[in-house]
Amino acid sequence: MRAFARLLERLAFTPRRSIKTATLVQYFAVTPDPDRGYALAALTGDLDLRAVRPGLLRDLAAARIDAELFALSYDFVGDLAETIALAWPEGAAVKADLALSQAVAELRDTGRAGLPSLVAQRLDGMGPSERYAYLKLATGGLRVGVSARLARLAVAAHGALPVEEVEEIWHGLTPPYMDLFAWTEGGAKPAAAARAPFRPVMLSTAADADTLAALDPADFAAEWKWDGVRVQAVADGSVRRLYTRTGQDISVAFPDIIERLAFDGVIDAELLIRHDDRVAPFGDLQQRLNRKRVSAPLLARHPAALRAYDLLLWQGRDLRALSFADRRAALEGAIAGLAEPRIDLSPLLPFDSWSALAALRAAPPEPVIEGVMIKHRASPYLAGRIKGHWFKWKRDPMTVDAVLMYAQRGHGKRSGYYSDFTFGLWDGDALVPVGKAYFGFTDAELRALDRFVRSHTTDRFGPVRAVEPLKVLEIAFEGLNRSNRHKSGVAMRFPRIARIRDDKPAADADRIETLRALLPPEGP
Structure with a gap:
């Protein structure tokens, strides 16, 4: 797990795709089978484990960590696995390194009743970085800026192979991809086990x-x-x-x-x-x-x-x-x-x-x-x-001027900032949430929004803060659909913050009728 933990840290804090690719190539070169194959499967989303649910982790945390300390830590960090990894009490001694393949086998084969004690036992024997990697592996929540295609590009680069050839046989392969890595190191090309394979687009x-x-x-x-x-x-x-x-x-x-x-x-x-x-x-x-x-x-x-x-x-x-x-x-x-x-x-x-x-x-x-x-x-x-x-x-995106209502901390490099913003439009005298955006702003604008949230908080709901309805955001989006799951009755496609409208008072933001008028006609 230690090598896997170092890999995740390097990938998470490396912004450039070329360096991420080089990091993966180096990992594949020095990591033996089957660990490197399981790491690849975890990154591409092809690792099928018995999922460890957030409720299980919260129960483990409640048994080991002071409730107030955990609440404050979670509010600051904004990510459940990272909070537990950092706040988990250190064991008497860190145990021997756990192989990634062993961790995968345990998580895959252990029944639901045995998962809590297994996870707690493993966390007791790890340091913070390994705990974080282990929990991300267990929950399937890897967010390190590596797409499935980038991971396959790294496999191709490891073997000096055309990525198109790797992708054309990919759907005939299964973790831990030992025949794939044998091919990258001079062995025979795996025969695609699946008919009707996917071709790179x-x-x-x-x-x-x-x-x-x-x-x-x-x-x-x-x-x-x-x-x-x-x-x-x-x-x-x-x-x-x-x-x-x-x-x-x-x-x-x-x-x-x-x-x-x-x-x-x-x-x-x-x-x-x-x-x-x-x-x-x-x-x-x-x-x-x-x-x-x-x-x-x-x-x-x-x-x-x-x-x-x-x-x-x-x-x-x-x-x-x-x-x-x-x-x-x-x-x-x-x-x-x-x-x-x-x-x-x-x-x-x-x-x-x-x-x-x-x-x-x-x-x-x-x-x-x-x-x-x-x-x-x-x-x-x-x-x-x-x-x-x-x-x-x-086509040029649709836009509305909305009011910031709620904010939540981000993940990874944004875990120290409020970067996930819920916004709403006026419905009569009340604001109705219509969407959520977490990109479209510069780093400087992110810091300014974070300061606004901290200084204008009116209520807290776990990691979410409600703020005074003062900040107007111009929201751009690609389309609009009717939705029974949203109070507003609409759902935006790809919303993002186009501008921060400090020049506009909140009372002048758009109304829900303006948004509903943009809906396409109803079907038969």
Whole structure:
């Protein structure tokens, strides 16, 4: 656990991706199997353990730590695992190092009744850094700024391998990945155990009018950017799968799509909920995501559909090296040949200048359209975010002026600051919470907001502080959905703080009616 704890500390306090990657490469080089494989699985979210719940940890803390001390510490630190790791009484002597693989085996195999005594025993034999790493491993709450793709990039770098090859076999591998690491060190390439594997997707870069002005519009094609989920639909013989852009298999949640993948190939598409010819708001799609079982009524209320963007493989032929124009021609033929009503083609937009495309972008035919995708006609299908090939030109975000209502401490490097902010709009004479934001501000603005929270606190609810309704924040967001789970009846997509409006009194902030007027029309 000590080596794993040092790894997490270095990753958490290293902002640069290149240094994080180098740190992981070094860890893989000096750490034996199976520990390095379990560390990789923990970082990628593929480690399936018997989850240790927060309630169990609170009960352990209550038995070992003074209640007032723990409450004050938790209020300051803002993270349960970190608070316990720091405040846990030191044992008589720190015991021998616990192998990561042993910790994984214990947490995976110990029954619910035995977990409290196991966790307490292990915490007694560890120092603060190891306790923190152990608790994060046990709860599955790793937040060290490492995405699953960055971890796979580090594996590829460790073996001087193309990351695309690592990603194409990833879904046929299981922790602790001993055959994968054997390959990185000169052994045979693992045969993908899974049919219909995920292929790494091509990603876009953000664009604006200034970016596009330097480009020739005749070299590019454009499509609508729909507010759905980017997916990869794969059919390989009798095996059919639906993946997200990160490679998560969501097939079980969309049986109505799986049964329609009557082809041999890989289609890059947008997953949508569609009623006849109308695309439903993202909130309808969200009701079906991450489900292990979908009821017949839910399938009927929210029928899924695919809007095809690109074609990677078709009938045994790999098309990724072809130009976008050639792949598009093949895609049009493939979709026409399928004749499947729930799988249609993303239409190309007619434009001859960037100003003409800007006019289309400003007035899309449906409210769920987020902007336009712009693709170089000569571009092959390249895995990753390759500049100059694909661009995403999103519509200007919606904004409202809201009042800061509550604040909570952040995690990791932000654990000493109030950085998670709940904001509200006026409903009559009362403020109604409408969302929460924890990014969009500079470090200097974060410090200023933290000072405001500390000096204007009116009440405390555990780690949350209520503040005087004085601070106005301009909130930008990408979309809005109806929600029965929120008191306001609305849920924002990707809210963030665009500006701190110290020039505006709280009484002049927006009203809830203003936000509700932005809602898309209700479905049938």
